[in-house]
Amino acid sequence: MTQTTVHANANICQHLHSAAQSMPTKLAVAVQQSKNGKLTYQEIDFKTLHQQSDIIAKGLLQYGISRGKKAVLMVTPSIEFFSLTFGLFKAGIIPILVDPGMGIKNLKQCFAESQPDVFIGIPKAHIARRILGWGKGSVKQVINVGGSGLQRWLTNATHLETIIEIGSRNTHIHDMAMLENDDMAAILFTSGSTGTPKGVVYSHGMFEAQISALKNDYGIKPGERDLATFPLFSLFGPALGMASIVPDMDASKPITANPANLFAAIEQYQCSNMFVNPALLERLGQAGEQTQHKLSSIQRVISAGAPATISAIKRFSKMLNPNVQVLNSYGATESLPVSMIGSDALFNTSDLTDQGKGICVGKPISSVEISIIAITDDPIENWDSITPLAANHIGEIVVKGPMVSQSYYRRMQATQYAKINDINVYRHRMGDVGYLDDDGQLWMCGRKGHIVDAKRGEQRLKRYFTIPCERVFNTHPQVKRSALVGVDVAGHTVPVICIELHKDLVCSNANVLYQELTKLAEQHPHTQGINRFLIHPDFPVDVRHNAKIFREKLAVWAQAKWRE
Incomplete structure (x- = not known):
């Protein structure tokens, strides 16, 4: 192919x-390189x-x-x-x-x-x-x-x-x-x-x-200097005629990075571009807020890997010059980038996100085609057998473009389930669900594998999507983040929301909190029917992004708690 x-x-x-x-x-x-408190640079x-x-x-x-x-x-x-x-x-x-x-x-x-x-x-x-x-x-x-x-x-x-x-x-x-x-x-x-x-x-x-895409959609030009915090992205620097400035940090665990090292590298080389994932964006923003640090040379910030929170982006943006955007990119290793949205436009969608409309990840970049199809776990052999869904209908996100991978290495079954033959190329099934709005913007609603179908026996009563549900409960002042999982109760599948509280808050009465969360659920059609909650001390998350919640682990924990 x-x-x-x-x-x-x-x-x-x-x-x-x-x-x-x-x-x-x-x-x-x-x-x-950092040694004995001194920073040096190899060039x-x-x-x-x-x-x-x-x-x-x-x-x-x-x-x-x-x-x-x-x-x-x-x-x-x-x-x-x-x-x-x-x-x-x-x-x-x-x-x-x-x-x-x-x-x-x-x-x-x-x-x-x-x-x-x-x-x-x-x-x-x-x-x-x-x-x-x-x-x-x-x-x-x-x-x-x-x-x-x-x-x-x-x-x-x-x-x-x-x-x-x-x-x-x-x-x-x-x-x-x-x-x-x-x-x-x-x-x-x-x-x-x-x-x-x-x-x-x-x-x-x-x-x-x-x-x-980095040249045409992101506007990167030869002669720029990039703070390269992710090894793969750093390779694109020299290919773009852009210098890659590599800070002394563990790229596999960005949450452990020393902000002072990164700020020093940006200052030393007057970096114009920087790539940060949500965990690093959060860490740098907090450090900058404490020291009133300014990143006066930065003209562009690219964030990818997982959705960064609005609060983290706003905090980080205080270090930037006016009109400098944090460009939030949607994609995956199999296809990157797919779409992009600037921080100003993202801020305008935050109210809709809190109402459970999903996270807006912008319009497709040039040469990328995004389609939404009916959700299925079955392989799809040919694209001509598919009728894409209309605007504002949640379904599976499928992408086509020259940066879309055509296969997994020696994983025929995974390739069969993730790719759809479209004449002379394969479209990629992102494994995410979402919808396109009337303006052609993509809204992310979570992973397909994390959908919770409320069931009575084998009969499906209602379908719940992670991001639309969780964002509603995240508006509660005591909630740091939440996670939707399914739990078996007497042979029926019921939705349960796991709650992680803000560290500086103590929940004196869990029952009162649960009642308030239940009232929140009743205010939105997509969260109605959710009335079971569990407080978890510290969500399991991936080390790189510190944002991708391991819901599979939470589901096992929630099931065990329910049986206690």
């Missing part, structure tokens, strides 16, 4: 090559990054890692990370990128599915590989990056310096691997926050489409 053509031949590194020619001495990457310009990645590409190929091989890349954000990643792309070697925050069990599953030929990592990753058997049976070559002494010895791996030395001995200009748009460029494993992680196959055409 072929993807929509963007270029006849493609490689993301073509953009790096262009930047190396047009702005050779301009900053490409700066990596912040590399576009010409040097291009040359170093060329040398690494030649070294990898001469070392015997041929084009089309798959290489796990577990390297912390660093100059070496950028040089290696672009070197792999130039050589036509397929990087496998995984989120180290997804847990040991999921990591092992990722490597078992992807069957990597090569394992490239820091000493810590190699030691874990040897102890836990990551890639056992498929990995033939191992390359270590960084470390010293005992650490390097324990990796039992060839060191990156050796690869660079091999590549340096070849004085010929490296010919970048030119591939077709639908050729596999990388495998990206999703976080698995709603299930087992799946490897998303990225083509060169997908990368090109994402670069085009």
Whole structure:
């Protein structure tokens, strides 16, 4: 199945090559390091990054890692990370990128599915590989990056310096691997926050489409500087002619970041752009409020990964110059970005969100088509068998566009359930539900798998959607957040709202709170019938976004509480 053509031949590194020619001495990457309370920065310009990645590409190929091989890349954000990643792309070697925050069990599953030929990592990753058997049976070559002494010895791996030395001995200009748009460029494993992680196959055409969106829809221009807090997004910087400024933080756990480090990096390089997820947006906003900090150089803020709260965006926006927008992006690893809405427009929809209309995630970006279809758990083979729903009807969100992935790696069943054949491309079922309003804006109503159908036996009485229901209860002053789950009561499925209270508030009388929440439910047709509530001390959430609630875990907890 072929993807929509963007270029006849493609490689993301073509953009790096262009930047190396047009702005050779301009900053490409700066990596912040914090030691003993002092901040230092490693820097590399576009010409040097291009040359170093060329040398690494030649070294990898001469070392015997041929084009089309798959290489796990577990390297912390660093100059070496950028040089290696672009070197792999130039050589036509397929990087496998995984989120180290997804847990040991999921990591092992990722490597078992992807069957990597090569394992490239820091000493810590190699030691874990040897102890836990990551890639056992498929990995033939191992390359270590960084470390010293005992650490390097324990990796039992060839060191990156050796690869660079091999590549340096070849004085010929490296010919970048030119591939077709639908050729596999990388495998990206999703976080698995709603299930087992799946490897998303990225083509060169997908990368090109994402670069085009960042240029045309987000307005990013060559010469900008970006505070890069997410490793994958940071790779787009050099491809856009934009410097990536990498702060000293754990990208897999942004909630632990030191705001002072990030503010210092922005000030040092006068960053114009920054990418933040909701957890980091919240943390930086709180820190900025306490110190009255201003981000005077920032012209654009991009937030993605999960919906950020209105209060968090407003708090963060106090640090920005007037008219600077926080651009909230909707999408997923399988298709990003899909739609976008600026913070000013989002604020205008907040009252409707609190009434349970869902979260407005804006209009589709150029080249993306959004459709809403009837909700079903069955696979859908062909798009021509589908009649999309009319405006203002909640259904399953389906997207089509050049940045939409066409398959999961070696997961035929998952691909079958997530993709719909539309002549010469596949549309992607986002796994979310929502609707398009009369103006063509998309409103998100939650995950399809989190829908609660109230049932009497097998008879469905009413359908409840997470975001429309939860946002109503979140308006109560004592409620920090809420989560809709289904509980079995005497053979019937009933909706239950789990409540997490604000930390500084103590609920002196739970029954009074429950009565007030029941009255709230009765005021809206989509929450009527909800009259069961449980207070939970601290919701289980994903470590990266600190916003994606693990409702599956809450459902198990709520069921156990109901039986007590």
